[in-house]
Amino acid sequence: MHELGIANSVLEAVREEIRRHPGAVPRKVGLAVGELAGVDPDCLQFNFQALTRGTEWEGLRLEILWRPRRHRCPACGSEFDIVDYNFACPSCGETRTECVSGDELELKYLEVEQP
Numbered sequence: 538m539h540e541l542g543i544a545n546s547v548l549e550a551v552r553e554e555i556r557r558h559p560g561a562v563p564r565k566v567g568l569a570v571g572e573l574a575g576v577d578p579d580c581l582q583f584n585f586q587a588l589t590r591g592t593e594w595e596g597l598r599l600e601i602l603w604r605p606r607r608h609r610c611p612a613c614g615s616e617f618d619i620v621d622y623n624f625a626c627p628s629c630g631e632t633r634t635e636c637v638s639g640d641e642l643e644l645k646y647l648e649v650e651q652p
């Protein structure tokens with residue numbers, strides 16, 4: 538399961554971070570998930586909670602920062618988020634625009650509590 542693997546690597550990264558700050562308790566972790574990353578946010582959230590329930594990580598919350606697909610227009614240079622699979626440039630109407638982001642899957646922040 539894709540989402541389970543991602544939830545696992547998020548926890549791995551948190552573990553790694555905490556190792557460098559002994560005594561700190563992780564409270565909240567933010568993960569940027571691009572629309573094109575092929576991740577189901579509900580499923581990821583579910584897996585994350587399943588992995589942390591009943592463990593020392595029980596109080597840790599996962600925040601998913603949803604990133605929409607973003608295109609750039611080669612004609613006028615504007616960048617815009619894609620809504621309803623409409624890839625045309627909203628500024629000039631150019632239809633052959635390029636995808637510039639939306640496939641990210643990366644840790645954005647970690648909130649910890651110092652004892």
Ligand SMILES: [Zn+2]
Pocket residue numbers: 610611612613614615626627628629630631
């Ligand atoms: Zn344009």
